[in-house]
Amino acid sequence: MGPRLRYKDSIEQILSEPFDKNLVKPCVESKVFGIGVESFTAGSAEFTLSFAATHEGCLPLMDNGHYHPTEFVSDKIPALLCFYPEIALHITRPVRWDSDHVVLFDDETKEMAKEIVRNDALGRVYMALDFFDASINRISAWTVGFRSWQKALLSALLSPHEELKRLQEENRLTELMVRQEELKTLPFGDVWNEYCVECGVPVDGAWFDEVKKYEDEVLSKRD
Numbered sequence: 001m002g003p004r005l006r007y008k009d010s011i012e013q014i015l016s017e018p019f020d021k022n023l024v025k026p027c028v029e030s031k032v033f034g035i036g037v038e039s040f041t042a043g044s045a046e047f048t049l050s051f052a053a054t055h056e057g058c059l060p061l062m063d064n065g066h067y068h069p070t071e072f073v074s075d076k077i078p079a080l081l082c083f084y085p086e087i088a089l090h091i092t093r094p095v096r097w098d099s100d101h102v103v104l105f106d107d108e109t110k111e112m113a114k115e116i117v118r119n120d121a122l123g124r125v126y127m128a129l130d131f132f133d134a135s136i137n138r139i140s141a142w143t144v145g146f147r148s149w150q151k152a153l154l155s156a157l158l159s160p161h162e163e164l165k166r167l168q169e170e171n172r173l174t175e176l177m178v179r180q181e182e183l184k185t186l187p188f189g190d191v192w193n194e195y196c197v198e199c200g201v202p203v204d205g206a207w208f209d210e211v212k213k214y215e216d217e218v219l220s221k222r223d
């Protein structure tokens with residue numbers, strides 16, 4: 001308890017400094033454990049959630065690489081939205097106990113975006129991306145990560161949430177399952193490519209050559 005009380009006091013001292021509450025959103029981010037400090041982590045989920053709940057203006061921040069592999073942040077998003085006006089996310093890709101891998105357009109990324117969109121919380125969730133992987137080109141990592149989250153949001157925005165909600169509320173669960181499975185094979189890629197065209201950015205399949213060219217002409221000449 002001692003380290004946790006010192007941690008609490010430290011954050012309280014930081015928050016006692018004056019700052020613009022509209023421009024600065026203090027967050028507390030929990031972690032299940034850290035490499036090298038597996039036996040004890042002061043900022044556990046219980047600690048940070050309780051801190052945010054009892055300190056006005058302090059947001060709970062969930063990093064989806066900071067939970068037990070059987071826990072899902074997509075499931076935690078609507079739980080926190082019941083109590084907090086605003087929450088924050090560090091969107092990343094966990095691999096077992098490790099975090100911060102490049103975000104992909106995978107199931108859990110899609111689920112997280114879905115929970116934000118279907119609960120009408122786009123204006124209540126701060127979405128931050130952070131990831132790194134030293135074994136791959138950094139610009140490609142950034143591009144894939146950012147575009148994956150954009151794809152997840154677009155995919156969520158294209159889902160007929162009202163219709164699915166009605167099926168659930170009318171207990172038509174078989175139909176709900178059938179409908180949800182059919183949604184998975186709709187031509188999402190065409191909508192994504194059109195979105196890229198409208199934004200004036202390369203469609204999938206067209207940007208990687210530019211990155212390779214930049215790597216050859218600029219990055220490879222750096223020490």
Ligand SMILES: [Mn+2]
Nearest residue numbers: 029063090130
């Ligand atoms: Mn984090």
